[in-house]
């Protein structure tokens with residue numbers, strides 16, 4: 001359980017070192033292209049801070065500009081709902097435990113068996129809290145709430161761009177609608193509410209409003225993250241949760 005404790009610990013800001021292991025090793029240029037097009041995106045990106053500080057290895061399961069990288073980009077379920085285009089640059093973030101997967105046991109019986117469950121989310125932007133929804137149950141392993149896609153969620157407006165985070169842990173949201181918040185401020189914890197198969201953070205950005213609007217690509221600490229990227233946060237650990 002050592003890795004689980006480490007995963008819940010929060011790094012001291014001064015010693016936080018975030019490094020991204022990129023499969024293709026290419027940085028985007030100003031036009032949003034790179035040499036192999038794997039990190040292509042369209043439109044002006046939103047610069048955000050990676051929303052986690054707890055030491056560990058994070059994994060991008062969905063992200064990118066093509067359906068082969070990102071199921072949000074084109075998905076029939078979302079097409080039928082008419083919201084697929086606003087989700088195109090959504091990113092799903094998981095945490096990998098000591099076993100190299102997102103859980104501590106092969107057959108999780110509780111949500112605490114997942115490395116990512118309950119990990120603190122820090123605001124990726126300076127902004128104002130636009131919407132908060134809480135009170136939805138975190139669904140047990142093997143179940144999800146197909147009637148309620150978003151689950152508990154939080155939307156932060158940053159200069160006309162809405163940054164939306166879904167599937168949050170019930171009762172964990174620490175901010176209120178209308179509240180000014182700073183980048184790096186703790187705001188909620190990762191949960192499994194809504195239509196979520198395993199605990200993870202879904203984050204997306206859109207212009208003006210959450211759905212039916214133009215998607216905005218996000219650069220996390222300057223990187224356009226795509227499926228398969230791993231983000232390692234290596235630091236001295238300070239256990240804030242006991």
Ligand SMILES: [Zn+2]
Pocket residue numbers: 062072090091092201202203
């Ligand atoms: Zn998602």
